[in-house]
Amino acid sequence: MEEREGEVRWDGLCSRDAAARHAALDTIGQAVLRRAESIASGAAADGLPVPAARDGLGEALARLLMLSKRCPFPDVRERSEAILSGVQELGIRIPRPLGHGPSRFIPEKETIQVGKEDATMHTLFAESFATLGRLDNVTLVMVFHPQYLESFLKTQHYLLQMDGPLPLHYRHYIGIMAAARHQCSYLVNLHVNDFLHVGGDPKWLNGLENAPQKLQNLGELNKMLAHRPWLITKEHIEQLLKTEENSWSLAELIHAVVLLTHYHSLASFTFGCGISPEIDCEGGHTFRPPSVSNYCICDITNGYHGVDEIHASPAGIIPVSSTESVCEVEALMEKMKQLQECRDEEEASQEEMATRFEREKRESMFVCSSEDEESAATRDVSRHFEDTSYGYKDFSRHGMHVPTFRAQDYSWEDHGYSLVNRLYPDVGQLLDEKFHIAYNLTYNTMAMHKDVDTSMLRRAIWNYIHCMFGIRYDDYDYGEINQLLDRSFKVYIKTVVCTPEKTTKRMYDSFWRQFEHSEKVHVNLLLVEARMQAELLYALRAITRYMT
Numbered sequence: 001m002e003e004r005e006g007e008v009r010w011d012g013l014c015s016r017d018a019a020a021r022h023a024a025l026d027t028i029g030q031a032v033l034r035r036a037e038s039i040a041s042g043a044a045a046d047g048l049p050v051p052a053a054r055d056g057l058g059e060a061l062a063r064l065l066m067l068s069k070r071c072p073f074p075d076v077r078e079r080s081e082a083i084l085s086g087v088q089e090l091g092i093r094i095p096r097p098l099g100h101g102p103s104r105f106i107p108e109k110e111t112i113q114v115g116k117e118d119a120t121m122h123t124l125f126a127e128s129f130a131t132l133g134r135l136d137n138v139t140l141v142m143v144f145h146p147q148y149l150e151s152f153l154k155t156q157h158y159l160l161q162m163d164g165p166l167p168l169h170y171r172h173y174i175g176i177m178a179a180a181r182h183q184c185s186y187l188v189n190l191h192v193n194d195f196l197h198v199g200g201d202p203k204w205l206n207g208l209e210n211a212p213q214k215l216q217n218l219g220e221l222n223k224m225l226a227h228r229p230w231l232i233t234k235e236h237i238e239q240l241l242k243t244e245e246n247s248w249s250l251a252e253l254i255h256a257v258v259l260l261t262h263y264h265s266l267a268s269f270t271f272g273c274g275i276s277p278e279i280d281c282e283g284g285h286t287f288r289p290p291s292v293s294n295y296c297i298c299d300i301t302n303g304y305h306g307v308d309e310i311h312a313s314p315a316g317i318i319p320v321s322s323t324e325s326v327c328e329v330e331a332l333m334e335k336m337k338q339l340q341e342c343r344d345e346e347e348a349s350q351e352e353m354a355t356r357f358e359r360e361k362r363e364s365m366f367v368c369s370s371e372d373e374e375s376a377a378t379r380d381v382s383r384h385f386e387d388t389s390y391g392y393k394d395f396s397r398h399g400m401h402v403p404t405f406r407a408q409d410y411s412w413e414d415h416g417y418s419l420v421n422r423l424y425p426d427v428g429q430l431l432d433e434k435f436h437i438a439y440n441l442t443y444n445t446m447a448m449h450k451d452v453d454t455s456m457l458r459r460a461i462w463n464y465i466h467c468m469f470g471i472r473y474d475d476y477d478y479g480e481i482n483q484l485l486d487r488s489f490k491v492y493i494k495t496v497v498c499t500p501e502k503t504t505k506r507m508y509d510s511f512w513r514q515f516e517h518s519e520k521v522h523v524n525l526l527l528v529e530a531r532m533q534a535e536l537l538y539a540l541r542a543i544t545r546y547m548t
Contacts, residue, residue, distance in 0.1 A: 010063065013076060014130045021076055029083045032060050033090075040090040058095070058287065059280075061087060065095050066280035070114055070135045072125035077115070095285040098277075102137035105274030105508045106517045112143050120146055124153070131157050136190070137275045138266070144518040148437050148525055155430040159259055160194075164424065165251040166259075169200035173215060174256055177208070178263030181226040183501045186270050187263060189281050214246040218256060221539070225257070226264045227498075229538035230402055230470050234545040241546070250543070254423040257539045258431070265532040271500035272492075272524045274508065329447045329514050335483050336456050348477055356478040357467065361402060364468045367487070367494045402470040405537065412533055416540040431536075438529035441522065447514045458526060460484045465497055465530035471537065486511070496524065497531050 012024025035057050061084065068080040084094045101108025114135065117125060121143055128139045131153065142149040158164075160171050172195035179187035192205060204211040208219060217240055224232050240248045248256070269275075277283035348356070410416075412435065421428030439462060446452045463473060464481050485493070489511040495503050512520060 010133065013067070013071075014133050016126065016130060018073075018075060021073060022079070025076065025079045025083075028060075028064075029079070029086070032057070032064070032083055033086055035060075036087045036090050036092050040092060043091075057087075057092075062095050062280040062285050065097065065285055066134065066278065069097065069279055070140075072114060072117075072122060072129050072135055074115065093287050093289070095287050096290065097279050098284060098286050102140035102276055103274045104276055105505050106141070106521075110517055111140060114140070117143075124149055128153055131161070134278070134280075136278060137186075138270065141273050141275060141521060142269075142525075144521045145441060145525060148434075148441060151430075151434045151437050155427075155434050156262070158427065158430055159255075159262060165249065165255045168198040169195055170215065171255075171259060172198065173200060173204060173211065174218070174259045175263045176205075177215070177218065177222050178226070178260045179267050181222060181264065182267040182271070182499075184267040184270055186275055186277060186281075187267060190278070212246070214248065217243060217246055217248075218260075221257070222260055225260050225535050225539060229535045230405065232538050232542045234542050237542050237546040250547075251423045253543070254420055254427075257536065257543075258420065258424065258427060261532045261535040261539070264535060265528040268496050268500040268531055269524050269528045271503040272496035272508075272527060273521060274503075274505060328512075329449065332457075332484065333446060333449065333452065339456060339480055339483055343477075348479070350474070353474065353477055354472075357404070357472045357476075360464070360478040360481055361404070361467050361470060361472075364464070364490075364494065367490045405469070405471045405541075407466075407471055407473045410537060410541045410544070412537060415544065416533075416536055419540050419544060420536075431532075435529050435533055438525045441525065445519075447512075447516070447519070456480070457484055461493065461523065461526050462530045464490070464493060465527060466534050468494065468497065469534040469538075471534055493523075493527060496527050 010024070010028070012020050012027075015021050015024070039057060064080045064084050068077050068084060071077050071080070088094050101111050103111065112121060114125070124143060124146055125135055125139070129135045139149065139153070142152060160175075161168070164171075166174075172191045175191040176188050176195065179191065195205070196202060204215075208216055221232070221236060221240065224236070237253070240253060241250065279285055412432075417428045417432050419428075420431065439458065442454050442458070444451055444453065446454060446457075459476070460481050463476050463478070464485060466473075467478065467481070488507075492503075492507045492511045495507060508520065512523075
């Protein structure tokens with residue numbers, strides 16, 4: 001509703017000052033009710049029974065619905081509800097949320113409820129709301145791990161809003177390009193709104209060909225980073241830096257690479273945790289009334305089938321008894337114990353370690369789900385990138401070889417970190433902190449067991465992801481991966497990291513069946529950061545080779 005958004009200004013709601021929020025809500029309420037009264041009186045004059053929320057009112061009501069459910073400030077939630085009630089009293093139908101909670105995979109009652117968070121989480125929620133103007137579903141799922149969330153939000157805020165080489169609208173457009181590679185409409189929609197909010201040209205959203213040539217030139221790097229980063233060479237970097245009038249500076253390119261890798265990996269998290277559409281975005285609300293069973297046929301056609309079906313066992317899967325699942329946990333812990341004992345007794349030779357890595361890398365290429373199918377990119381997302389047929393799966397299908405990237409020749413700690421920090425100050429430090437938190441995060445628990453050292457398992461997950469990208473650590477025995485990660489878990493990891501748009505609730509449910517949802521979210525944090533670091537290593541190595 002915003003030119004008319006001259007009447008409705010949402011910015012004041014992000015203030016930490018209660019008086020400023022109240023003033024903003026008063027102004028919003030007056031503008032919304034004026035528009036609603038105008039529509040209601042016009043409908044009455046035309047003899048219409050239930051007037052539609054038109055002329056931008058629908059968007060404003062959806063935003064108010066989001067605020068009433070997702071704002072960390074109680075005063076904003078209550079006043080938003082009051083405005084919606086006032087509109088409803090005029091006979092205008094107000095929206096209701098579709099879905100139940102921030103994730104399609106995690107029952108809402110098992111997530112952190114807004115308004116019931118502890119002091120630490122409330123501070124994070126308030127910070128996120130003040131920074132982004134919303135408390136998004138990614139935040140509401142990540143908050144299972146507050147220490148990580150704080151680092152994530154700080155890094156993302158710096159990349160998008162603080163001083164840096166790229167203008168603000170470029171940053172959001174690059175986010176759109178990156179998310180679109182994985183058909184992640186959730187992230188695309190959020191950044192389309194942010195892109196327009198910071199003054200981006202709406203014409204660019206009609207397709208990548210309408211964006212400046214400089215951004216179009218980034219398409220090839222975006223494509224390779226997302227799907228086959230091992231193919232990136234210094235020649236690709238040179239092409240971007242030496243294209244006369246549309247060239248990138250080194251600092252701009254580093255900023256762009258960090259943004260691309262951030263949003264590729266965030267798309268993995270979005271699909272891996274089944275993040276639901278935001279309440280005020282398409283697919284997050286409806287103006288249709290609920291039926292007796294709490295959903296109607298229109299919801300079914302939009303892919304929503306009600307809470308019972310969403311959280312029921314997937315069709316064709318027989319629920320596993322808790323006894324069987326407990327046995328799985330016990331078996332995994334026993335394997336960890338045995339591997340530790342083997343480590344203490346003998347160490348494999350360097351030749352054997354290399355052989356085990358190559359075997360694991362080769363086998364990882366053929367890990368795939370029985371549900372794996374080709375999926376065509378939808379037009380409204382695919383217009384933001386080129387070559388929609390290019391993907392990770394095509395590579396493995398043709399039996400090509402992923403070259404080995406030896407970590408001791410080029411690592412994040414010894415090479416990548418300093419390069420990023422030199423060309424984009426402070427970002428290397430922020431990324432390094434985020435990598436370390438994800439890698440080292442532990443509560444010393446496994447399902448119902450306490451005082452467990454999980455470092456072996458966390459390292460296996462991280463190194464398996466890097467192995468899929470061809471990255472080898474000489475001091476790691478890759479034979480441990482097959483001992484600790486079963487097939488269903490490998491399928492989930494490979495799908496979330498390489499083709500996240502194909503992730504299903506069935507895959508999420510089928511691994512670690514006795515573990516808490518917070519532990520599965522923890523796995524996703526490892527996947528996100530290991531993937532981001534792998535992509536960065538290939539891009540930064542190519543930039544280093546260009547510079548030398």
